[in-house]
Amino acid sequence: MTTAGHQSSVGKYVVIYFCILAIAGLQFVVAYSDISGSQMLVRMLVLAIIEAALAILFFMHLWMENRGLLWFVVISTVFVLLAMQYGWTDSFRLSGGVPWAS
């Protein structure tokens, strides 16, 4: 890699770093805001996903890799994450104090 290319990469990493720091800071601000628990959870998750996307695409260089690898990683991971979410109705049933389904 040329010196100019090297400098450009380092500069890009520093910009992404400050973006990630800013988003992390925003999470701390959201933590102290006067909003409901579910609203706070949604905002925290959205910010965390944006942070993670920046880290995966640029820090882990997935954006620069073969597009096939990017789609393989994203689709398989998202599929597994979504597959874990089916139990939430049971969590709400338990929080409502109902031991057995009617």
Add this chain to the structure above:
Amino acid sequence: MSHADTLGSQSAGAMEQPAFSVPAKKMAMWLFIIADTATFAACLVAYGFIRNATPNWPRPFHSITNVALMTFILITSSLTMLFGIEAAKAGDKAKAFRWTMITAGGGALFALLHIREWLGLIGEGMTLFKNPWGTGLFGSMFFSITGLHLLHVTGGVIALVAVGIRYQGGRYGADDLEITGLYWHFVDLVWMFVVPLVYLLNLGH
């Protein structure tokens, strides 16, 4: 592509290319990262399930200073890792080794701050099974999730030191440093979800 990767693709067949044109070592690390993501996701989903279903969930964190400092250190260590990888790609071995050791130092500092935080909570009466603020499930969830992450950080620090020394000795190349860097960024990525879900949503204010 290293000699080992060439051998790998040759043993599979004369015309067979590595999957997604990614060397075997890097592909192995990506597959491990995907699997470990599922592990942490399962832990965090289980935590969310239990927290949602438990009425007397404690919110014991009053100060965000320590967790903010730990977050800053870990994110900065990802940046220093990238500096090391860029130096390695440019052929500057001394600089690459220096940045890798700085990254390992950041990880070690994170681990020390984490253990200090654990000792503080244990001193306040929190264990795996009980605490003075609410349901005992909080302790088991907190220590298992943060403990699993701390284990990954510790392993990462050891890996960074080992790979860094072998890179400096000429046994490993820049691609090996990059692959170790992938693991380190993953550890940072997990922390980006642990902080809001385990710490910030349990702030007592």
